[in-house]
Amino acid sequence: MANHIKNERWVYVIEGENGNSARVKDLLLMGYDHFSKAMPLTNHVHEDAYEFVYVDQGVVDWEIGDETYHTNAQQVIHTSPGERHRAKFDYIGPSTIWWMIIRDPAQNKEWFGLQEEERQIFVNWMQNCPRIQLVSKDVVVYFKQLKQLLQNQSTVLLDFQLRHYVMEILLHLFHHSQLVVHSPNMHTYTQQLKDRLQQNPSARYSIEQLAKEFGLSESHFYRVFRETNGQSPIVCMERVRIDCASQMLKESKMSITDIAMELGFKTSQHFATVFKKMIGVTPKAWRKQNMQR
Structure with a gap:
């Protein structure tokens, strides 16, 4: 949507x-x-x-x-x-x-x-x-x-x-008077989820699976996650993978296709689309720019 x-x-x-x-x-x-x-x-x-x-x-x-x-x-x-x-x-x-x-x-x-x-x-x-x-x-x-x-x-x-x-x-x-987080437990869970993905970025978790882990219905979990983090669980997880991709493009000589497969994307084209949406340039262009720094 x-x-x-x-x-x-x-x-x-x-x-x-x-x-x-x-x-x-x-x-x-x-x-x-x-x-x-x-x-x-x-x-x-x-x-x-x-x-x-x-x-x-x-x-x-x-x-x-x-x-x-x-x-x-x-x-x-x-x-x-x-x-x-x-x-x-x-x-x-x-x-x-x-x-x-x-x-x-x-x-x-x-x-x-x-x-x-x-x-x-x-x-x-x-x-x-x-x-x-x-x-x-x-x-x-x-x-x-x-x-x-x-x-x-x-x-x-x-x-x-x-x-x-x-x-x-x-x-x-x-005044620091409004240090209100919708769900401190959700913030902790989100960080744990990010840590898991950084260790195994190819892992794919459904909303149903995450909601079950957290102990909420799918709709309630989705709402609390989005209110707490300002983004959906899917976008959050994709962001972690793209951050991993940025490092791999910089630090390794792996092909873009191999990186896409390593991160669990079904095709290099889908990986490139998600990468450009979040970073602003294609993986190839980002690697070239970053190597020039």
């Missing part, structure tokens, strides 16, 4: 706009992306701004400077001013993300209209907060409200409401 959903992108650039939204100069950009297949996301940098990205669905790997970071659904990752960043391998895989770019509070004494003492609190927090934070899905409500306001701009209090919802998002992160 997901294969029939096209990529969807919405981006709003505050600067250059007229009207009430233009008065909120500390919110530079905001966007929403739904990727049904891998898309380019190459190196970029925000010299005077922070970027916050909330992963609503899927799994996204990032490179910030020389470090690699792994994010799952319900996690927010941020970059600081001047940090060069990109999706790992320059492609972001199937996922849904919300993001916003806001001006550095340390460089603007009138930041979002806060008093000096309040602004300094945010300055200190942003300079020291964890790179990745877990938040509840409630934060999506505020992103959607921001999107709706920017699309309609039908109220004279728009600038006030924009500031309000940006603050709500930041406060979700600042």
